Amino acid sequence: MSNNIETQVIRNQLERSQFQEHSTPLYLTSSFVFEDAEDMRASFSEEKERNLYSRFSNPNTSEFVNKIVAMENAEAGYAFATGMAAIFSTFAALLNSGDHIISCRSVFGSTHSLFTKYLPKWNITTSYFKVDETNNLESLVKENTKVLYVETPTNPGVDVLDLEALGNFAKKHNLIFIVDNCFATPYLQTPITYGADLVVHSATKLIDGQGRVLGGIAVGRKDLIQEIYLFSRNTGPALSPFNAWVLSKSLETLPIRVEKHCENALKVAKFLEEHPKVNVVRYPFLKSHPQYKVAKKQMKLGGNIVAFEIKGGIEAGRNFLNNIQMCSLSANLGDTRTIVTHPASTTHSKLSEEDRLEVGITDGLVRCSVGLENVDDIIKDINHALQN
Numbered sequence: 001m002s003n004n005i006e007t008q009v010i011r012n013q014l015e016r017s018q019f020q021e022h023s024t025p026l027y028l029t030s031s032f033v034f035e036d037a038e039d040m041r042a043s044f045s046e047e048k049e050r051n052l053y054s055r056f057s058n059p060n061t062s063e064f065v066n067k068i069v070a071m072e073n074a075e076a077g078y079a080f081a082t083g084m085a086a087i088f089s090t091f092a093a094l095l096n097s098g099d100h101i102i103s104c105r106s107v108f109g110s111t112h113s114l115f116t117k118y119l120p121k122w123n124i125t126t127s128y129f130k131v132d133e134t135n136n137l138e139s140l141v142k143e144n145t146k147v148l149y150v151e152t153p154t155n156p157g158v159d160v161l162d163l164e165a166l167g168n169f170a171k172k173h174n175l176i177f178i179v180d181n182c183f184a185t186p187y188l189q190t191p192i193t194y195g196a197d198l199v200v201h202s203a204t205k206l207i208d209g210q211g212r213v214l215g216g217i218a219v220g221r222k223d224l225i226q227e228i229y230l231f232s233r234n235t236g237p238a239l240s241p242f243n244a245w246v247l248s249k250s251l252e253t254l255p256i257r258v259e260k261h262c263e264n265a266l267k268v269a270k271f272l273e274e275h276p277k278v279n280v281v282r283y284p285f286l287k288s289h290p291q292y293k294v295a296k297k298q299m300k301l302g303g304n305i306v307a308f309e310i311k312g313g314i315e316a317g318r319n320f321l322n323n324i325q326m327c328s329l330s331a332n333l334g335d336t337r338t339i340v341t342h343p344a345s346t347t348h349s350k351l352s353e354e355d356r357l358e359v360g361i362t363d364g365l366v367r368c369s370v371g372l373e374n375v376d377d378i379i380k381d382i383n384h385a386l387q388n
C-alpha cells in the first residue's frame, strides 16, 4: 500500500470478514476463543500474534493503532482510554524510582500535576526549562536523567520548540525523547523524524475532532512500546473497542479536516493581528511568531490554536467570553466547533500571576481552538465580542 498519509488513514484497515463489509465493523467482544489446548498454549506463550482478551488488544484498537503508527513513522503503538492514561502509563512503564526527567515548563496541566504531585511519590523528579531556553539544557542533565519530555506547539501559549535541536540533545545524552504531538497531529508534524523515541497523543482532540470520545495513544520504538504494552496489559488503561472504532473512522477525514482547521486559524490569526484591541497574537505560521522559522521547518501548517492577548487584562478577557455569541466556552479543543477559553480566570486561575507568566499566560490571554464553521462567521463573532 502507498505510504501517503491520506491513503493510509483510509485503506490501512482490518481484513474483511466473511460478510465482505466495506467499512470496518465494531468488534464488541471482551474475549476471543481458541481451537484447542495447543492453540491456547501457543497463544498465551506469545508464539502467535493474536487477540486474547480486549484489555490486551482488540481488532478495532489494532486498526486505530496501525493507522497512527503509519502516520507517525513509528515501529509500534498501544492505545489508551485517554491521553493522560497514555502519558502516565508511559512514565510508569519506563521509569524507575530515582530517575529524573527534563521537561519544558509549558506542558498540559495534568501532565504538570504528574511531574509535581504523583511521580515524586515514586522518587521520580523533574527539572524544567522555559520555551526560550532550548539551547541551554546541558546544565539540567544529571547522572540519573532518563527522559526528555516536551509538547510543541505548547498549550496555551502556542510556543514552538525546535524538535531537531531537542532530538540531537537527547541523543547526545542517551535520553528517551518523548513528544506530546497532540496540538500538531501526525498530519502536521512527525517528531520521530527528528529523533523522538516515543510520541504520545490525546486522541480526544483533533484526532476525534468532533468532541465525542476520549482516547490516547503512545507510538514509537518497538522495545519501549513492548514495555508500555506489558505494563498496560496488566494494569488496564486500554482504549475501549467502541472508542477505537470511532477514532479510526475519524482518522479517515483527519487530513482534510486539519487542512481546513489550519486555513481558518491562519485567517483568524491575521484578522486579530490587525485588531486595535489586541496586543499580541501567537500563531506558528504568522511571520511575527518568535519561532516562525522553526515552525515552518517542522510543521506542514500552523495548527488550529490561536492565542491572543486582549488589551485590558483579566476583566477584558472575562468580558470577551461574556460577549461571545456563536463560539463555545468549553475546556476541550480540536473540535469542529470553535472554542474560546480565558486561562487566567479559568484553567490557570489557581496559579500565582508570576507562575502564570512563567508559562506565557498573561491576564488578557485568550485561547481559541478554531473550528470548521464558515471562517467569516467565526471572525464576525470574535470581532463582535472584542467591540463590546
Ligand SMILES: *Cc1c(COP(=O)(O)O)cnc(C)c1O
Pocket (backbone or CB within 6 Å): 082, 083, 084, 085, 108, 151, 155, 180, 182, 183, 201, 202, 203, 204, 205, 214, 215, 216
Ligand atoms: C487534552 C490533552 C492531554 C490529555 O488528554 P485526555 O484525553 O484529556 O486525557 C494531554 N496533552 C495535551 C497537549 C492535551 O491537549
